[in-house]
Amino acid sequence: MQLxxxxxxxxxxxxxxxRAVVKRSxxxxxxxxxxxxxxxxxxxxxxxxxxxxxxxxxxxxxVEGSLAIPARQFxxxxxxxxxxxxxxxxxxxxxxxxxDGKNKDVQVLRIAYARREARIWGQSADDFPxxxxxxxxxxxxxxxxxxxxxxxxxxxxxxxDETRPVLTxxxxxxxxxxxxxxxxxxxxxxxxxxxxxTPMAEKVSVIxxxxxxxxxxxxxxxxxxxxxITISPSGTQVLFRLKAADVVSQIIQxxxxxxxxxxxxxxxxxxxxxxxxxxxAARVAVVFPGDRRGVVxxxxxxxxxSESGRIVLSMRDEQGGEGMWGIDAEVEGxxxxxxxxxxxxxxxxxxxxNGKVSLETTSPSSPGVxxxxxxxxxxxxxxxx
Numbered sequence: 001m002q003l004x005x006x007x008x009x010x011x012x013x014x015x016x017x018x019r020a021v022v023k024r025s026x027x028x029x030x031x032x033x034x035x036x037x038x039x040x041x042x043x044x045x046x047x048x049x050x051x052x053x054x055x056x057x058x059x060x061x062x063v064e065g066s067l068a069i070p071a072r073q074f075x076x077x078x079x080x081x082x083x084x085x086x087x088x089x090x091x092x093x094x095x096x097x098x099x100d101g102k103n104k105d106v107q108v109l110r111i112a113y114a115r116r117e118a119r120i121w122g123q124s125a126d127d128f129p130x131x132x133x134x135x136x137x138x139x140x141x142x143x144x145x146x147x148x149x150x151x152x153x154x155x156x157x158x159x160x161d162e163t164r165p166v167l168t169x170x171x172x173x174x175x176x177x178x179x180x181x182x183x184x185x186x187x188x189x190x191x192x193x194x195x196x197x198t199p200m201a202e203k204v205s206v207i208x209x210x211x212x213x214x215x216x217x218x219x220x221x222x223x224x225x226x227x228x229i230t231i232s233p234s235g236t237q238v239l240f241r242l243k244a245a246d247v248v249s250q251i252i253q254x255x256x257x258x259x260x261x262x263x264x265x266x267x268x269x270x271x272x273x274x275x276x277x278x279x280x281a282a283r284v285a286v287v288f289p290g291d292r293r294g295v296v297x298x299x300x301x302x303x304x305x306s307e308s309g310r311i312v313l314s315m316r317d318e319q320g321g322e323g324m325w326g327i328d329a330e331v332e333g334x335x336x337x338x339x340x341x342x343x344x345x346x347x348x349x350x351x352x353x354n355g356k357v358s359l360e361t362t363s364p365s366s367p368g369v370x371x372x373x374x375x376x377x378x379x380x381x382x383x384x385x
Contacts, residue, residue, distance in 0.1 A: 001062065018033070030129065041057065050250050051247065053247050067109055106121050108121055132248045134380040142229060144242075144335060151220075166207055168210055215247060263379060268334050272329060275356065279307045331382075367384065
């Protein structure tokens, strides 16, 4: 393999695929990035065996070929070079074995820039895990901004505990002219709906790992074109095609809970208030952690003869003090009280962004339902404490 590539392009490409590189693993090859030179470009690939990210940069290819290189070393070296042309050449070589002292034949990547030169020991591309291919499938197109907004409102609610694998994923439903994403961890549920550019002929439901969506969301920052989503005919892999990269992920097999049953259909108290004020108060509240759950208590007070409606957040820490924060709110229905995990409360308010939020409650032991005021595209259900 022999090629030339711009340092800026290579540096950016390594930062993109580097998100899929495993930092610690009993399978060392997953700590590498696969370099493939062909067709006037250099393709960079990395995988953690569940999610794979591929990015292509323009290159002047003299000799095609491929090689797996330790990602951390290679990325650090490229970042340390100034902008300009980098020459990459794969050479055969012999190095002394770490344990037996014998010389072993290896493939070596020679990195040259002006009068600077370095060599990194690589591994055969045959040893690198195969990057999943989706094969033939009909792509589904979603506006990048809408998808990014949906991911920001849903992915954080997925479980991190592997005891129930389906909850570590995000239910992804393509139905007619809309896409619905849903995530739950047993304490909260987030559901967001976005329109599809082209209606679906039939409903398709898959569970995609939250980690894959998290990485996809990081890549959507500069994306303006629609995202093409392709599910393999076998229903085992999904491909997200972006302008900057391809993300391929395994699909989690199993049955996601019926989330519609978890959303309360009625309420006795409904409040509407500014998200920024609510979030500011919630962030102050978690300064008083109380117990390990970080309980924040909410009292919803209706309009009286001498005062307007409001929500009062109260928190108490036996070791550090107590606090109370009142916020003006439009309160409909009965006065009510409920307590939430403070971190979970700040999570959903952070995801909502600007504008107003409505909170619906029934009793101190019933879930709270958060929605952006005047919109029905997002619903968040939070269990009380």
